[in-house]
Amino acid sequence: xxxxxxxxxxxxxxxxxxxxxxxxxxxxxxxxxxxxxxxxxxxxxxxxxxxxxxxxxxxxxxxxxxxxxxxxxxxxxxxxxxxxxxxxxxxxxxxxxxxxxxxxxxxxxxxxxxxxxxxxxxxxxxxxxxxxxxxxxxxxxxxxxxxxxxxxxxxxxxxxxxxxxxxxxxxxxxxxxxxxxxxxxxxxxxxxxxxxxxxxxxxxxxxxxxxxxxxxxxxxxxxxxxxxxxxxxxxxxxxxxxxxxxxxxxxxxxxxxxxxxxxxxxxxxxxxxxxxxxxxxxxxxxxxxxxxxxxxxxxxxxxxxxxxxxxxxxxxxxxxxxxxxxxxxxxxxxxxxxxxxxxxxxxxxxxxxxxxxxxxxxxxxxxxxxxxxxxxxxxxxxxxxxxxxxxxxxxxxxxxxxxxxxxxxxxxxxxxxxxxxxxxxxxxxxxxxxxxxxxxxxxxxxxxxxxxxxxxxxxxxxxxxxxxxxxxxxxxxxxxxxxxxxxxxxxxxxxxxxxxxxxxxxxxxxxxxxxxxxxxxxxxxxxxxxxxxxxxxxxxxxxxxxxxxxxxxxxxxxxxxxxxxxxxxxxxxxxxxxxxxxxxxxxxxxxxxxxxxxxxxxxxxxxxxxxxxxxxxxxxxxxxxxxxxxxxxxxxxxxxxxxxxxxxxxxx
Numbered sequence: 195x196x197x198x199x200x201x202x203x204x205x206x207x208x209x210x211x212x213x214x215x216x217x218x219x220x221x222x223x224x225x226x227x228x229x230x231x232x233x234x235x236x237x238x239x240x241x242x243x244x245x246x247x248x249x250x251x252x253x254x255x256x257x258x259x260x261x262x263x264x265x266x267x268x269x270x271x272x273x274x275x276x277x278x279x280x281x282x283x284x285x286x287x288x289x290x291x292x293x294x295x296x297x298x299x300x301x302x303x304x305x306x307x308x309x310x311x312x313x314x315x316x317x318x319x320x321x322x323x324x325x326x327x328x329x330x331x332x333x334x335x336x337x338x339x340x341x342x343x344x345x346x347x348x349x350x351x352x353x354x355x356x357x358x359x360x361x362x363x364x365x366x367x368x369x370x371x372x373x374x375x376x377x378x379x380x381x382x383x384x385x386x387x388x389x390x391x392x393x394x395x396x397x398x399x400x401x402x403x404x405x406x407x408x409x410x411x412x413x414x415x416x417x418x419x420x421x422x423x424x425x426x427x428x429x430x431x432x433x434x435x436x437x438x439x440x441x442x443x444x445x446x447x448x449x450x451x452x453x454x455x456x457x458x459x460x461x462x463x464x465x466x467x468x469x470x471x472x473x474x475x476x477x478x479x480x481x482x483x484x485x486x487x488x489x490x491x492x493x494x495x496x497x498x499x500x501x502x503x504x505x506x507x508x509x510x511x512x513x514x515x516x517x518x519x520x521x522x523x524x525x526x527x528x529x530x531x532x533x534x535x536x537x538x539x540x541x542x543x544x545x546x547x548x549x550x551x552x553x554x555x556x557x558x559x560x561x562x563x564x565x566x567x568x569x570x571x572x573x574x575x576x577x578x579x580x581x582x583x584x585x586x587x588x589x590x591x592x593x594x595x596x597x598x599x600x601x602x603x604x605x606x607x608x609x610x611x612x613x614x615x616x617x618x619x620x621x622x623x624x625x626x627x628x629x630x631x632x633x634x635x636x637x638x639x640x641x642x643x644x645x646x647x648x649x650x651x652x653x654x655x656x657x658x659x660x661x662x663x664x665x666x667x668x669x670x671x672x673x674x675x676x677x678x679x680x681x682x683x684x685x686x687x688x689x690x691x692x693x694x695x696x697x698x699x700x701x702x703x704x705x706x707x708x709x710x711x712x713x714x715x716x717x718x719x720x721x722x723x724x725x726x727x728x729x730x731x732x733x734x735x736x737x738x739x740x741x742x743x744x745x746x747x748x749x750x751x752x753x754x755x756x757x758x759x760x761x762x763x764x765x766x767x768x769x770x771x772x773x774x775x776x777x778x779x780x781x782x783x784x785x786x787x788x789x790x791x792x793x794x795x796x797x798x799x800x801x802x803x804x805x806x807x808x809x810x811x812x813x814x815x816x817x818x819x820x821x822x823x824x825x826x827x828x829x830x831x832x833x834x835x836x837x838x839x840x841x842x843x844x845x846x
Contacts, residue, residue, distance in 0.1 A: 195253045195267060197240040198321070201279075202314045204233035209310025216303035226306045227290045227659075230313070234283035237317065241267075241275035245687050252323060261384070263330070266323040269691030270453070273529060273684060274320040274446050277536045281439045282313045284663040288544055289431040291657035292551060305345055305429065311338040312435065319443050325374045325384045332370070332443075336363040336411075339440060342432045343424045355420075355427035362420040366410030373403035373451070390456035397457040404451040405465065412444025414503065415473040416801035418496045422480075425495070426488035426556065430547025433488060437495045438540035442532050445502055452510065453692040460514040460610060467507025467614050471621040474500025476800075478628040479770045482635070483797025485759045486556045487546045490636065491539065494582065497625060498535045502528050504618050505597040511604060513694055515611050519703070520603035522689055526704070527596030529685040534589040534674065538581040541667035545575035548660055549640070553649040558639045559758050562646040568655040572641045574668040579633035581671040584626045587715030589674035592681075595711070598622060628766065635762045644753045676715040679708040760795045773800060 208229030215222035244251065244267055252266040267275070286309075293302050315335035322328035340363070344356035376396055381388040392400065410417040421441070425433045452462060477496030484490035505528025512521030548571045549564065550556055565572035581588035601622070604615030645651045655661065674681050682704050767774060780793040 195251045195265060195321075197236060198251075198265075198267065198275075198317075199253070201233045201237035201240065202317060204229055204236065205310050205314050208233065209307040212303040212306035212310075216300050219299045219302065222299075222303060222306075223290055223293065226310075227286050230286040230306075230310060231283055234279045234286065234313065238276060238279035238283060241272045241279060245269055245272035245276065245684050257326065257330075261326045262324065263327045264323040264385075265318070265321045265327065267321050269687040270446070270450065271320045271691075273688035274442065274532075275317060276684065277442060277533055278313070278316045278320070278439050281536050281540050282316075282435055284666060285431040285435050285540065285544075288434070288547075288660050288663035289429070290659040292429065292431055292547055292660055294657075301345070305342065305432075308338045308341045309432065309435075312342060312432075312440070316440060316443055320446050324386060325378070329367070329371070329374070332367065335440070335443065336360075336367065339363075339432075339436060342436075343428050345429055345432070346427065349427075351423075352427040355423035358420040359424040362410050362417065366407040366417065369403045369407030369410070370447070371407075373400045373407065376400050376403070386454050389451075389454040392455070394457065394459075397455045398459075398461065401451060401455060401457075401462055402465070405448055405469075408444040408447035408451075409469065410444070411447070412441045412499050413473075413496045414444075414469050414499060415476050415496060418473070418477070419799070419802045419805055421496060422484075422489050422492040422799070425492035425543075426486060430488070430543055430550060433491075433547070434540035434543040437492065437543060438536040441495060441499060442536065445499070445506075445528075445532060449506065449692065453694075456693070458510070458513045458694075460511060463507050463510030463512075463514055464610065464614060465507075466503050466510060467618055470500045470503025470505075470507055471617060472500070473497070474504060474621060474625045475628070476773055478625055478632060479767070479774050480797060480799055482628060482632045482763045483767050483774060483776070485559055487549065487558050487561075487636065487640065488543070488556055490558075490632070491542050491546060494542075494629070494632070495535075495539060497629065498531065498539065498582070501594065501597070501622070501625065502531045502535070504528075504622065505531060505593070505600070508597060508600040508604060508615070508618055509689075511611050511614055512600065515604070515607050517603060517607065520600050520607075521694060522686070523596050523600030523603060525689045525692065526682065526685045527593050527598075527600055529593075529688050530596060530678075530681065531590075531593035533681060533685070534581070534593050534671075537667055537670050537674070538578045538588075538590060541574060541578040541664060541671065542582065544660065544664050544667070545571050545578065548655060548657070548664070551657070551660075552653045552655065555647070555649050558636060559760075560647045561640040561650045562643045562753065562756065563641075563650060564645075564653060565641040567653050568641075570661050571655050571664065574664040575641065576637055577668040577671050579637055581675070583630040583633055585630070586711075587672070587675040587718055589671045589678070591675060592678045592711060594622060594626070596682075596707075599707075631763070631766060635759055639757060639759055639762065643756050646753045646756065676712060676719070678711055679705065682708050760793070767797060774798065775800070775803070 208226045211229065212222055212226040215225060252264065254262050254264045257263045289309075293305065312335060315331050315338060318331035319328065319335055322331050340356055340360050343359050344352050346352040376399055377389055377392065378384065380392050380396055389400070406417065413421040425437050428436060448466070474497050477493055477498075477500055481490045481493035481497060484493060505524050507524070509521045509524030509528060512518070512524055546556075548568065549561065552568070553561065555561060577588065581590040584590045584594045598619065601615045601618040604611050607615065686704060767776060775798045777796045777798060778794070781791055783791055
């Protein structure tokens, strides 16, 4: 694992030097971005080699001369390392021009410092081989990302987002601690290797606690409340890493615990699949109702986590039903979507970052007509939107296709497996349709039409580092969609590391599927090129004129006559109003010549709406009743410590 640790040290050195060189902004950015990119590139190459030539590499260090910090890389770890290092590499490059704040040199340096720690800690999380190592890495990851969320700490919105994220991160961590506590109570060891020796009841408790803890980090409904606040508050390259990569560490934790428990009950698959269905549908419904571009993308991450969980749920049900093909298809589709979502969601956040950087606006109703002057950004955003909608020939289709096939394999089963498979298939179809409507809204309102405010007039897209990163990600969306074979192979290697009891995962059916996807995508692209060639042939030499849009009889059309985000999505949101209640604010229009009026609407997240009454108020009430414990008398505080020590001695 020497190359892995070398890459981590290079990344951390880049973050440290950003503080040292904070006064020389340009030099600091050049050196820091170079070191972050170099470290990520070396880590990426090492992870690709390890996943292509699977072998288990490990290392161990003494911590405080008492505990061992143990690391291990297998196929599953290597797969997630590919995702972490690839997205972090492009995000570091993107940040070079995005972080152009000459007057905020120290803030920029601190951002790079915590960015380097976040990258390193995510890599350490997915390679941790015992509880101490895992929780130490997990806490470092949570704390570093907290400081990145409150980058604009003078903003009340950013501080609230950071507070929510901090609370949910540590509540989730306490559930993980509880799960590990049960394991330690049974095994007496901090290692992961003896978790399969737990009793069935203990295994169920460990999985449920772990699912809640890791689900909080992944943004699973209803533990997602922090996510729509934190991701928009962070700088866009950090949003790309947090949404594209960091929340996937929660997925890694769920899958790793499932593998270590070696307990293939249908209950686990049902829990994961139902959570995926709820997260997927409600995530995209809430995204559809958002007017803030980054907040919309954040809710879309909840939706895509739902899709990943549906795939994993199908895989777990396949294992418990002794249907190997269904199991491998489900897990492979879920892992493929982990990779694909990291690519197209990072692309979309970077596109949103370019828009925010040039216009200063996050509201899509304040934009419009951006595609005319931001052709590269607009084209990349359209590619990302098509990919996230699961349309061929883009990468989002490939993972969802495998999940669909896995679901259809479960239809032949009986009882609950049949019901769950049907639920998964129908939910995926609903999610796909709503995602297409959601991103049609974004493209149509933000990038097409006419500028709705002065901020969207005469914008540019200067910033080569930002454009390069977006172009590479857009190219990856197309390449994986057309040539998915190697990426399917990587996903299968990750599935093989789960030790599901299959001596060998057969590659032949998957190679045939990959070949069919490539053939269909090639035929589609050839057809598109032929249509464009025919159009060019018949239009050559002709004069093309442009004029204003027909105003349907109005002689002086204005930008206010265009669709708004609220009006576009209203008919879909009406159907989901019980789960997405709508608050509207507008005065009644009266008289033949009404005065100027306004309309405001807000789609409420039922989890956030009920969080105060169900969780916050009871917790505050409980701690208010315990306030007498905190009285300021140092003698009683010492007595509490002695009492705790005496009680612990009885249990040791």
